[in-house]
Amino acid sequence: xxxxxxPLCALFRRHLRDVGLKYxxxxxxxxxxxxxxxxAFEVDELMQELVVRGGGASKATAYRTVRLMVDAGVLxxxxxxxxxxxxxxxxxxxxxxxxLDPETGKMLPVDDPALSEICRGIATSHGWNYRGFRIHIxxxxxxxxxx
Amino acid sequence: xxxxxxPLCALFRRHLRDVGLKYxxxxxxxxxxxxxxxxAFEVDELMQELVVRGGGASKATAYRTVRLMVDAGVLxxxxxxxxxxxxxxxxxxxxxxxxLDPETGKMLPVDDPALSEICRGIATSHGWNYRGFRIHIxxxxxxxxxx
DNA sequence: GTCGGTGCAAATGCTTTGCATTGAT
DNA sequence: ATCAATGCAAAGCATTTGCACCGAC
Numbered sequence: 001x002x003x004x005x006x007p008l009c010a011l012f013r014r015h016l017r018d019v020g021l022k023y024x025x026x027x028x029x030x031x032x033x034x035x036x037x038x039x040a041f042e043v044d045e046l047m048q049e050l051v052v053r054g055g056g057a058s059k060a061t062a063y064r065t066v067r068l069m070v071d072a073g074v075l076x077x078x079x080x081x082x083x084x085x086x087x088x089x090x091x092x093x094x095x096x097x098x099x100l101d102p103e104t105g106k107m108l109p110v111d112d113p114a115l116s117e118i119c120r121g122i123a124t125s126h127g128w129n130y131r132g133f134r135i136h137i138x139x140x141x142x143x144x145x146x147x
Numbered sequence: 148x149x150x151x152x153x154p155l156c157a158l159f160r161r162h163l164r165d166v167g168l169k170y171x172x173x174x175x176x177x178x179x180x181x182x183x184x185x186x187a188f189e190v191d192e193l194m195q196e197l198v199v200r201g202g203g204a205s206k207a208t209a210y211r212t213v214r215l216m217v218d219a220g221v222l223x224x225x226x227x228x229x230x231x232x233x234x235x236x237x238x239x240x241x242x243x244x245x246x247l248d249p250e251t252g253k254m255l256p257v258d259d260p261a262l263s264e265i266c267r268g269i270a271t272s273h274g275w276n277y278r279g280f281r282i283h284i285x286x287x288x289x290x291x292x293x294x
Numbered sequence: 295g296t297c298g299g300t301g302c303a304a305a306t307g308c309t310t311t312g313c314a315t316t317g318a319t
Numbered sequence: 320a321t322c323a324a325t326g327c328a329a330a331g332c333a334t335t336t337g338c339a340c341c342g343a344c
Contacts, residue, residue, distance in 0.1 A: 079226035135282045141275055
């Protein structure tokens, strides 16, 4: 059973402690499952992954746990589809560029320093106080076969 | 009564004709109102604007008309908030940049042709088939007083 | 025994849809 | 008369919440 990397786990545990909740085996399994999705996912898909890994969760619990992970900064919500929320393991820096295939959910974080400068410029030129940016570049990934 | 620019109107009328519907005064007013929002808006806000301009619309009609405008390519849906759909006058290229104040929820769609080129470049340099991009620039909006 | 965890079902809130009425040609 | 537009209320759907029961310390 591969464990998620320490930092994620620590982040989650710290948050749970801060709000007076416990790091239960259930929640550990959910974190584990989220980490092993390896791509953006919906709550539904996370629930399926939990079942596959043994020991599912009710809809209510799944949603509650996902929210906890978002609050903890372990997951971030990404907006691809108006109807269903998608999540992924957080990039952690609040800003980021992500190549994203809307169909498969596959993601690839990329970097481009020039973009952050441009974004900052756009904000200031409108008189806004720049904080950060998030870019989703929608694209079809090369070959769906080779995950 | 300021009319929306011809191209938008033409786009809308053409689509309506294509699907066998009419360009009624009601729809003209809705297009007009959407154009004059001058910012991203929710369906609710569009309904309020319609009331202000005289002659509101029922929830059902408002939603239906917004959908028609999206289908026509006059509006595009922007994904900022999971709970409510936001729309704005289409930039035409399926991509969009939005200034977003996380605290107030205020949004301002902006344009920057250079960015789409950069994003396209990023996607292709990774071997992905570019579709579009979405940029959220987080920033604090200026105080409303000095608008 | 006290707290929090969980699941079920009911509630929410945005959005869509069914249906009867209304209006235009 | 026909065909589409409109409004109301009901339906849909993802998500949240109320509540009762269960388990750990």
